[in-house]
Amino acid sequence: MIDPGEQEPEAAELVRPYVITDGRVLPEDDRFSLITLVTASADHEQRMARLSPEKRAVLELCGGGYLSVAEIAGHMRLPVGVVKILLSDLADGGYLVTRAPAPRATLVDRQLLQEVLDGLQARFG
Amino acid sequence: MTQYIQDPAVWGLAVGAPLAVTAIVRGRRTAKRLRKEQSELRAHYAGLEHQYSASVEDAKLRAEEETKSALKAAMRTLQGLAGEQQLVISKLQGKYGESAILQDLMEIDHMNSQFGRRAQSIAVLCDGWLGRQRAVASVYDVVRSAKGRIRHFKRVEIRSQTGFAIVSRAVEPIAVALAELLDNATSYSAPETMIEINIRSVPKGVCIIIDDAGVGMNEEEKERATGLLSGQRSSGVAGLGNPPQFGFAVIGVLAAQYGFNVSVDSTSPYGGVRAVVLLPDDLLTSMPEAKEPPVAAAPAPAPGPHAGGPEPTAPLATTTGGLPKRRRRGAMAIVPDPAGGETGGTPHRSQEETASIMGAFQRGTRSGRAVPTTDAADPGNPSHANSEGHGVQ
Numbered sequence A: 001m002i003d004p005g006e007q008e009p010e011a012a013e014l015v016r017p018y019v020i021t022d023g024r025v026l027p028e029d030d031r032f033s034l035i036t037l038v039t040a041s042a043d044h045e046q047r048m049a050r051l052s053p054e055k056r057a058v059l060e061l062c063g064g065g066y067l068s069v070a071e072i073a074g075h076m077r078l079p080v081g082v083v084k085i086l087l088s089d090l091a092d093g094g095y096l097v098t099r100a101p102a103p104r105a106t107l108v109d110r111q112l113l114q115e116v117l118d119g120l121q122a123r124f125g
Numbered sequence B: 001m002t003q004y005i006q007d008p009a010v011w012g013l014a015v016g017a018p019l020a021v022t023a024i025v026r027g028r029r030t031a032k033r034l035r036k037e038q039s040e041l042r043a044h045y046a047g048l049e050h051q052y053s054a055s056v057e058d059a060k061l062r063a064e065e066e067t068k069s070a071l072k073a074a075m076r077t078l079q080g081l082a083g084e085q086q087l088v089i090s091k092l093q094g095k096y097g098e099s100a101i102l103q104d105l106m107e108i109d110h111m112n113s114q115f116g117r118r119a120q121s122i123a124v125l126c127d128g129w130l131g132r133q134r135a136v137a138s139v140y141d142v143v144r145s146a147k148g149r150i151r152h153f154k155r156v157e158i159r160s161q162t163g164f165a166i167v168s169r170a171v172e173p174i175a176v177a178l179a180e181l182l183d184n185a186t187s188y189s190a191p192e193t194m195i196e197i198n199i200r201s202v203p204k205g206v207c208i209i210i211d212d213a214g215v216g217m218n219e220e221e222k223e224r225a226t227g228l229l230s231g232q233r234s235s236g237v238a239g240l241g242n243p244p245q246f247g248f249a250v251i252g253v254l255a256a257q258y259g260f261n262v263s264v265d266s267t268s269p270y271g272g273v274r275a276v277v278l279l280p281d282d283l284l285t286s287m288p289e290a291k292e293p294p295v296a297a298a299p300a301p302a303p304g305p306h307a308g309g310p311e312p313t314a315p316l317a318t319t320t321g322g323l324p325k326r327r328r329r330g331a332m333a334i335v336p337d338p339a340g341g342e343t344g345g346t347p348h349r350s351q352e353e354t355a356s357i358m359g360a361f362q363r364g365t366r367s368g369r370a371v372p373t374t375d376a377a378d379p380g381n382p383s384h385a386n387s388e389g390h391g392v393q
Helices: A044-050 A053-064 A069-076 A080-092 A110-124 B008-095 B101-125 B139-147 B168-187 B219-229 B247-258 B293-297 B351-370 B382-387
Strands: A037-040 A096-099 B156-158 B164-166 B195-202 B205-211 B261-267 B273-280 B284-286
Touching: A037 A053, A044 A053, A053 A069, A053 A080, A069 A080, A080 A096, A080 B101, A110 B351, B008 B101, B101 B168, B101 B247, B139 B156, B139 B164, B139 B168, B139 B195, B139 B205, B156 B168, B164 B168, B168 B195, B168 B205, B168 B247, B168 B261, B168 B273, B219 B247, B219 B261, B247 B261
Parallel strands: B156 B195
Antiparallel strands: A037 A096, B164 B284, B195 B205, B205 B273, B261 B273
């Protein structure tokens, strides 16, 4: 305050992540993965007044449709874990609807692919 | 009469009287001289005493100044280190955001913030450096920042928000002052009680009201606090007592320097202390509309990683922050739609279905190769782009 002219390195964020989460720990149940999709529930807008700015920003982000947890974390510039805590709070409060990612693993059927490959090779190879 | 002349007593008297008179006169003279000497001595002594106390005062001031400048330099180093460490912790939190380490990193961050604040408080008393100037921040964020700088921050509950923001030069000082108040509030109340913060706008500015459920203060303590808070009685580093009580002294200096007002002389509804911080209009500004946007606008190229997916073709709706709102269709591309299971649903196909899809694909490629390449030069055609990346049937 005395010598403001000096050059300083950039300061970190004013509100630290542990304050944003209010010191809460991520619940153990693995409800949110990076590709879990979330969207705001239909009636979220009526009840937003008491939410923290970060939670409101999350709801605003995913109000237009489903967004993945990773995308929200990217837009919010917050650590993924912090976003997960916020999301889990919001989901508990009924502000959010989550949707588990499609079970992609079932798509990878090696045998089927092999058959297709064989078929294609027999046909064109 | 003659018989008296014979009396030796009369003779004695006659001789004794002048002697006595002389003795008395001499005694008086001596007493006078002594008195004079005494008063001279007294004056001299007073002069000496005055000189002495002046030089002691002088030495004290000089020592205080020297202590201050030494402490100031030391604190500056510590503050710099705390700031650097905070940046490193921030980076790590981003890097390990997904792992369990994040929790530990946040704890370290918390301790680092407390450490930084302690150094700042001492610096304030030494007329030192308070840290880098911050950007304009909402009153709510400044209160939250203050909350993060004390140990038992989970006991602090902020019950209201306002649309006001604090001008950049006052962000850090107000945060430090609030942190000191919150530190007092949590220290002098039972660990299971909550500290409540309300933010109210009043005709003179904005009030931040901190209520604790502690034991309160007696009249003497209140008087001392009021003296320190008004900034009239600056105790400096030396007058902090043992153990040192920084709180009110720090707040008093900051309040006087930045022109806000702090009072602690009322009682909270819970029987503890009610501290009221009144921020005058000239420390306030309107809420920066771009509070979220700078956060959001900067990563505008963020959709980059998804560029391989469906490209937006129509002008997108944007959030108030200027972010493109994702349209439902695009975002749901990889999710089976429960209503019409047809669109984009890749999983759960029966083998026959898959075979027929492959057949269609094969027929398509064959017919495509058969047709002369007239339209092929336009891969950016929106109708093509729209369908790529989706499961098409």
